[in-house]
Amino acid sequence: MPCAHTVLPVRGAALQEDLTFQSIEQEVASLPGCYSAPSGCILLASWQPPDQASSADIGCVAIRPLPGEAQGGSGEPGGGAAGRRVCEMKRLWVQEAHQRSGLGRQLVQAAVAAARDMGYQAVVLDTLERLTGANRVYESLGFARRDAYYHNPLPNVVYWQLDLL
Secondary structure (H helix, E strand, C coil): CCCCCCCCCCHHHHHHCCCHHHHHHHHHCCCHHHHHHCCCEEEEEEEEECCCCCCEEEEEEEECCCCCCCCCCCCCCCCCCHHHCCEEEEEECCHHHHHCCCCHHHHHHHHHHHHHHCCCCCEECCCCCCHHHHHHHHHHCCEECCCCCCCCCCEEEEEEEEECC
16 A cells, blocks of 8 residues: 655644644654654545646545554564554544545545554554544444553543554
């Protein structure tokens, strides 16, 4: 599965939450950075309206090695306990006009497929409890709630994990 490495349209403001603790501006300035192949990936969804000559990015999701985990047998980050390779899914975003179209689900499925292709054994993520649509997608795709894997200072954060084995 090919992965795009272009500017990621991060929309922290759309969440109406202060995400400065995640250093998003620095992350965007250094793209592809932690999302670089072979251990990371940025997936973009584009749409070209019939009456337009060019397409526009309408959604994205990214995969990166889970920071702070133990080194795996290959010496790459995201190894986890006993060499277990774990990645983090980040920056799932769908343009408002395309929400509730199934695109978010397709992006998550594509990210999971990319994680499998990269040899990861688990995908983790965090989101907010109030993002009920996203939480329903994660649960319906087999993700299970888990304990926090890092400190997120926002209230009502939900942590998810999907084992790929």
